[in-house]
Amino acid sequence: MSSTLAIGTALLAAPATAQTASPDETQSGAEQAADTGLGDIIVTSQRRKETLLKVPASVEVLSGDRLQAAHINNLANVQEISPSLSVSQTSNPSNAIFTIRGMGTAVRGSEQSVGVYIDGVFRGRPGAALQDLLDIERVEVLRGPQSTLFGRNNSAGAINISTSLPDVNAFGVYAEGTYGNFNTIQARLSVNIPLVTDKLALSVAVAENYSDGFLDAPNLPRGRSNARDRQSIRAQLYWTPTDATRVRLIGDYSQMNDRCCSYLPLFVSDAAVATPFSFNVRGGFIGYTPPTPGTRGVSPSNPASTGTFYRPFDRRSTQDSPSGEKAQDKGVSLQIDQDFGNLTLTAIGAHRRFQSDSSLDIDGVDSAMMNVRSSPSSAIKETSAEVRLQNAAGSPVEFVVGGYYFNQKTIDTNILQIRIKPAAATISFYNSVGAGTAKSGALFGQATYNLTDALRITGGLRYLSEDKTGHVTVAPGSFSFPGDAKRNDDALMGSATIAYQPSPAANFYLRYARGYKSGAINLLRTSANEPSVAPETTDAFEAGAKFRLFGDRLSTNIAVYTQTVNDQQVQAFNSQTSSFLTLNAAKVRSRGVEAEILYRPVKPLAFSASVNYLDAKYLSFPGAPPPAGSVVPSQDLTGRPPPNAPRWTLVGGVSLDQPLSDTVRLLGNVNLRHATSYYTDLPLTEAFRNGNTDFLSASVELALRNGFGIQVWGRNLTKENTYLGGIGTPGGSGSLAVFVNEPRTYGLTLRFRH
Numbered sequence: 001m002s003s004t005l006a007i008g009t010a011l012l013a014a015p016a017t018a019q020t021a022s023p024d025e026t027q028s029g030a031e032q033a034a035d036t037g038l039g040d041i042i043v044t045s046q047r048r049k050e051t052l053l054k055v056p057a058s059v060e061v062l063s064g065d066r067l068q069a070a071h072i073n074n075l076a077n078v079q080e081i082s083p084s085l086s087v088s089q090t091s092n093p094s095n096a097i098f099t100i101r102g103m104g105t106a107v108r109g110s111e112q113s114v115g116v117y118i119d120g121v122f123r124g125r126p127g128a129a130l131q132d133l134l135d136i137e138r139v140e141v142l143r144g145p146q147s148t149l150f151g152r153n154n155s156a157g158a159i160n161i162s163t164s165l166p167d168v169n170a171f172g173v174y175a176e177g178t179y180g181n182f183n184t185i186q187a188r189l190s191v192n193i194p195l196v197t198d199k200l201a202l203s204v205a206v207a208e209n210y211s212d213g214f215l216d217a218p219n220l221p222r223g224r225s226n227a228r229d230r231q232s233i234r235a236q237l238y239w240t241p242t243d244a245t246r247v248r249l250i251g252d253y254s255q256m257n258d259r260c261c262s263y264l265p266l267f268v269s270d271a272a273v274a275t276p277f278s279f280n281v282r283g284g285f286i287g288y289t290p291p292t293p294g295t296r297g298v299s300p301s302n303p304a305s306t307g308t309f310y311r312p313f314d315r316r317s318t319q320d321s322p323s324g325e326k327a328q329d330k331g332v333s334l335q336i337d338q339d340f341g342n343l344t345l346t347a348i349g350a351h352r353r354f355q356s357d358s359s360l361d362i363d364g365v366d367s368a369m370m371n372v373r374s375s376p377s378s379a380i381k382e383t384s385a386e387v388r389l390q391n392a393a394g395s396p397v398e399f400v401v402g403g404y405y406f407n408q409k410t411i412d413t414n415i416l417q418i419r420i421k422p423a424a425a426t427i428s429f430y431n432s433v434g435a436g437t438a439k440s441g442a443l444f445g446q447a448t449y450n451l452t453d454a455l456r457i458t459g460g461l462r463y464l465s466e467d468k469t470g471h472v473t474v475a476p477g478s479f480s481f482p483g484d485a486k487r488n489d490d491a492l493m494g495s496a497t498i499a500y501q502p503s504p505a506a507n508f509y510l511r512y513a514r515g516y517k518s519g520a521i522n523l524l525r526t527s528a529n530e531p532s533v534a535p536e537t538t539d540a541f542e543a544g545a546k547f548r549l550f551g552d553r554l555s556t557n558i559a560v561y562t563q564t565v566n567d568q569q570v571q572a573f574n575s576q577t578s579s580f581l582t583l584n585a586a587k588v589r590s591r592g593v594e595a596e597i598l599y600r601p602v603k604p605l606a607f608s609a610s611v612n613y614l615d616a617k618y619l620s621f622p623g624a625p626p627p628a629g630s631v632v633p634s635q636d637l638t639g640r641p642p643p644n645a646p647r648w649t650l651v652g653g654v655s656l657d658q659p660l661s662d663t664v665r666l667l668g669n670v671n672l673r674h675a676t677s678y679y680t681d682l683p684l685t686e687a688f689r690n691g692n693t694d695f696l697s698a699s700v701e702l703a704l705r706n707g708f709g710i711q712v713w714g715r716n717l718t719k720e721n722t723y724l725g726g727i728g729t730p731g732g733s734g735s736l737a738v739f740v741n742e743p744r745t746y747g748l749t750l751r752f753r754h
Helices: 012-022 023-036 064-069 075-081
Strands: 059-063 083-088 097-100 116-118 119-122 136-143 157-163 170-179 184-196 200-209 228-242 245-258 264-269 293-298 307-310 324-340 343-361 370-374 377-391 397-420 425-450 454-474 484-503 506-517 534-550 554-574 578-598 605-620 648-659 664-675 691-706 709-715 721-726 736-742 745-753
Touching: 059 064, 059 397, 064 075, 064 136, 075 083, 075 136, 075 664, 097 116, 097 136, 119 377, 184 745
Parallel strands: 116 157
Antiparallel strands: 059 136, 083 097, 116 119, 136 157, 170 184, 170 745, 184 200, 200 228, 228 245, 245 324, 264 307, 264 736, 293 307, 324 343, 343 370, 343 377, 370 397, 377 397, 397 425, 425 454, 454 484, 484 506, 506 534, 534 554, 554 578, 578 605, 605 648, 648 664, 664 691, 691 709, 709 745, 721 736
16 A cells, blocks of 8 residues: 555565465465565666665665555655655646655756656656556665766666566466545556567556546536546567567557646735736735635744635635646657677667646636636657667676667746636736757766675766757747757766675675766746756765575665765746746755665564655755745755755555465555655745654455455555645735645555456
8 A cells, every 4th residue: 555665675575576466476475485585686776687685775676566565556656655765746747856865856948866767768857757657567766876877867866667578478467446535446457468489478558547636626617626537558569589689669658637736725815916917915816715714823934924824634725727737658669688698788769758738727716806827838759779788797897888878859838827807818927938959978887896706896987978958938028038048068977886795695885976967958947047057966975784684584774875966956936036946056965874674574474664864954055045925035045954855754564465265365564654844845935844744554455366356455544634835926925825645545456367
């Protein structure tokens, strides 16, 4: 179910296998666990298959079975079982921001600091990575900079997703149907067909994900908001013409038509609107019908502004115009692996397209006089190619060398309109079109020298050259400025590691890595002073230890790290100017400790726990955007923590795999995720800060030997209420509105596996 222990190591992979396999498979897996303990976890974080214990870096592994058991079907929800990963999603799904260890930002017109890869193909925008997860083998969360081998701007980390290979020998079917509260309907079907035994196989997976939404919205046609409507399909051909040749062709298509996301009033100022067009006071419009009021008070952002606090966790929206996002993501990739004795040559080519059209009722209220709307859209084309040559593991010197090419074309449109009612006249307050290109080439290499059977040193380098262009066109009548910008960035980055593995059950390591994210051109700028932002660089140091103890029944991983980011690229909404600011935060540091443990005392039971301590703060950030709804022009955030960086995160869980008879097994899963307080927006608005949170999830499943299973699940059983982010109205009125999390959800899932 959700909030599970995805503790960064192989920890959860063992219970994951028991959770969703058919009873026959579960039995054999449990018997194997009784003989071999937790078993090995295979990862590809170093661009070759290795056991997790051997990898000298902090890597969190979530198996596809674990995600299925936790009823997690998209990347945004992985954070519920991952203590180091955070996904912030507010105004629309495509604007999500991924952070690892409290680090990670997104700038419109550029990539994130946390890269997302699916089957070796980079996804340039977050919206292209938030499709439903289909036929997932594992998700690897790579903590810290990954610029050497994964490249493309992974200054904070990477998420490496691997889907299951088609099986060339066995026919298989997996079907799943779910019904839950809020009229949640989910369906999945996967089929594997061997076309030529031992040579060629086809697999196809489809998914449907629908929900009416968890917000009451009586002024909207369907009476609900924050709804999902998503479909996905993925097809793969896997061909092995010889033992030395492997060919994998993948095509995927996904679409969404979400009715999301709605602002909810948090504080409404008493101030009056001076003119109908200032829209500087939320709730001051003529004809506004407010939701259920709360208490009187002073604005958290402007002490001079009095008004009324409202109860956003009633989850009742009064917006009078639908918000939503329509998006399409599609692509094709081809991977060829060719063995030449001790060497393997890998080539991956891909072409992808992503398009998103959003509409947001930015005033968020029912006004009889006017409606303020924002309508951002994006269209992106990406072509990428990578070639790698590596030798076999176990050689005195293990190496991988390669080259990478990436070409991206982007069009970003942003329209901010005020529609006057009842005449339906429209005034374009802001209207811009930004077009950008990015061409990137890189050469990279990494080598590991085995000094002894136990001692290894690893070094890697990557040279990157990237050219970017951008042009912004602003509608006449608003403002004008030179809209062209160009930049070229060249950088050398790398990593160095020393690892000592005295036995197959222990590994100690020290690691240094430099991360790099090339400069970005601001496609949302509102003045000539913001054409682009400088590159950001990360220097990270990490020391860690990994153990397998007590006959392989106990696994522990510990990592201590510190990383400093110079010129971190950030983007924030300035409520005084109703515009997005793109700038560099001078310096931010993240340091902490990660500890994880998995213990299987007896065959049916597994316990897991993870503790993350994070000390993150801006070492220098003068001139930062002001808090939402405030009257100050800027603020100094030096010494303050970045958003989505709780000091403590603890995740704990218990899983059960107990035979009830020869034909029935009982599978259980209970998980708790605790996080201390954290900010949800970059201006660090105090009103949008979450307190301590505790999310409880659980599931119970009866698995039958004939392949059928029935599961009852629940997420957020503690009914935790949190802010996802917020916004302040322009002009410093002090009025505030917020996005809120999903409440308690529960449902029933039927499964069949053959």
